[in-house]
Amino acid sequence: MLHLIRLSTISLVAAFAVLAFTQLSHAQDAGEAEAFVQREAQQVIDALQAYNQGELDEETLKRNFRERVDILADVPRITNFVLGRYRRGADEAELEEFRGVFREFAINVYERELGNYAGQTLEVTGSVTRAPGDFIVRSTVRANGAGEDVPVNWRVLSGDEGMKVVDAEVLGVWLAQTQREEITSIIGNARGDISAATRALRQRMQ
Amino acid sequence: MRHLRLAGLAILAGLAVSACTTRPESLQTNDPLEPLNRAVFSFNSAADEAVIAPAAYAYRDVVPAPARTGVRNALRNLNEPVVFANLLLQGRPGDAFATASRFGLNTIVGVGGLFDVASEANIERRDTDFGLTLGRWGVESGPYMVLPFLGPSSVRDTFGRFVDRYPHPTYWVEDVRETEAIWVYRGIFAIDVRLQLDETFQSLERSAIDPYVQLRSVYRQNRANALGTAQDYEDLPDFD
Numbered sequence: 349m350l351h352l353i354r355l356s357t358i359s360l361v362a363a364f365a366v367l368a369f370t371q372l373s374h375a376q377d378a379g380e381a382e383a384f385v386q387r388e389a390q391q392v393i394d395a396l397q398a399y400n401q402g403e404l405d406e407e408t409l410k411r412n413f414r415e416r417v418d419i420l421a422d423v424p425r426i427t428n429f430v431l432g433r434y435r436r437g438a439d440e441a442e443l444e445e446f447r448g449v450f451r452e453f454a455i456n457v458y459e460r461e462l463g464n465y466a467g468q469t470l471e472v473t474g475s476v477t478r479a480p481g482d483f484i485v486r487s488t489v490r491a492n493g494a495g496e497d498v499p500v501n502w503r504v505l506s507g508d509e510g511m512k513v514v515d516a517e518v519l520g521v522w523l524a525q526t527q528r529e530e531i532t533s534i535i536g537n538a539r540g541d542i543s544a545a546t547r548a549l550r551q552r553m554q
Numbered sequence: 555m556r557h558l559r560l561a562g563l564a565i566l567a568g569l570a571v572s573a574c575t576t577r578p579e580s581l582q583t584n585d586p587l588e589p590l591n592r593a594v595f596s597f598n599s600a601a602d603e604a605v606i607a608p609a610a611y612a613y614r615d616v617v618p619a620p621a622r623t624g625v626r627n628a629l630r631n632l633n634e635p636v637v638f639a640n641l642l643l644q645g646r647p648g649d650a651f652a653t654a655s656r657f658g659l660n661t662i663v664g665v666g667g668l669f670d671v672a673s674e675a676n677i678e679r680r681d682t683d684f685g686l687t688l689g690r691w692g693v694e695s696g697p698y699m700v701l702p703f704l705g706p707s708s709v710r711d712t713f714g715r716f717v718d719r720y721p722h723p724t725y726w727v728e729d730v731r732e733t734e735a736i737w738v739y740r741g742i743f744a745i746d747v748r749l750q751l752d753e754t755f756q757s758l759e760r761s762a763i764d765p766y767v768q769l770r771s772v773y774r775q776n777r778a779n780a781l782g783t784a785q786d787y788e789d790l791p792d793f794d
Contacts, residue, residue: 365780422793429793442711457761476787497699505793514793520779525791526771545763552763 365449375504378475381483381504384511388420396465422512423451430528434535442542466494481506558757584697591700595766610748624668626746631648631660632723640682643720644690649680685714706773
């Protein structure tokens with residue numbers, strides 16, 4: 349009986365230790381995810397501020413932004429996500445073409461927004477751990493007198509190449525989820541033809 | 555007149571049925587009326603470009619900002635009884651009391667609602683409607699719908715919109731309800747809403763791959779947020 353009690357006590361302590369370690373590592377990861385978003389967003393803001401003050405020309409700003417995209421976001425993962433079920437069994441050449449055009453479209457959308465920068469800053473306000481390696485980082489884009497503050501949440505996943513953003517929620521709307529609905533609708537209307545989405549993206553960029 | 559209305563309804567119902575699609579993508583996204591919805595969406599976009607947006611921009615250019623803020627405050631104040639009734643139906647007496655306080659304060663001290671003195675007194679505005687009340691009672695949204703001039707909706711929200719007319723002060727006063735005054739009110743309301751949504755319209759123009767689907771997605775996500783079903787992040791999709 350005593351043996352059993354001792355065993356169960358050891359198991360209990362071990363369980364607590366594992367739990368405590370897991371929670372500690374989650375807490376550290378969540379902290380890392382927050383720091384990642386703050387650091388990467390700050391880099392973009394620094395570049396925008398330098399551009400506004402005339403220290404950076406438009407071309408350098410755009411090049412800087414393009415270089416940062418892959419550090420901040422997991423573009424291949426997002427691209428696979430927006431294709432939904434149509435990714436499976438798709439022709440590899442078509443997929444490759446879609447990936448290139450989708451990447452260019454996404455960058456174009458954000459490049460066009462760069463010109464609207466008016467001194468906003470980003471402040472990370474907390475985070476939620478959904479699962480190990482899956483975080484929601486909460487932040488507020490401070491308008492600093494240029495309109496109203498906007499809450500922005502970031503879905504950050506950790507993978508082989510460290511932490512990356514896969515989606516962002518602005519005013520309650522998840523951007524990658526919305527893009528997936530659009531892309532899969534276009535492909536669905538074309539009876540599963542991925543090149544229809546590639547054509548639509550090209551058309552929108554013109 | 556009644557026969558005409560009935561005939562109109564029958565034609566609309568017939569159109570809706572004939573516009574139903576069996577395409578798996580539409581059914582999966584709970585949009586069986588997609589062909590009809592897309593047609594109404596195109597009509598709304600054309601109406602916006604031709605009439606609504608130019609009227610909204612003219613209003614913005616002619617009426618000074620403080621006056622526009624006053625009009626927006628008054629319109630929101632008129633809607634407070636609707637919010638109050640729905641908050642009660644949702645079992646939120648504290649929020650309902652705050653809304654009643656806002657209505658009283660803004661109507662009396664805020665000169666008929668032109669000034670939002672309640673917000674300055676830290677009584678924040680709540681916003682809800684009968685579509686959300688039904689949602690809280692467990693009623694599903696039903697298929698997506700695009701309403702002429704009014705834009706995105708669902709079967710539940712369309713019914714809610716109809717019910718919300720009754721607690722609205724413009725319905726209480728026969729002289730407003732039964733005369734051209736109601737159309738003046740609706741016109742001002744439409745212009746104000748269009749201006750509020752101007753940034754959204756521009757964003758649609760800039761970032762949409764398929765504007766119809768983007769608006770549908772944005773509408774649904776907004777409603778899920780208002781209903782409080784999207785706050786805990788549990789239902790987010792996998793990325794693998």
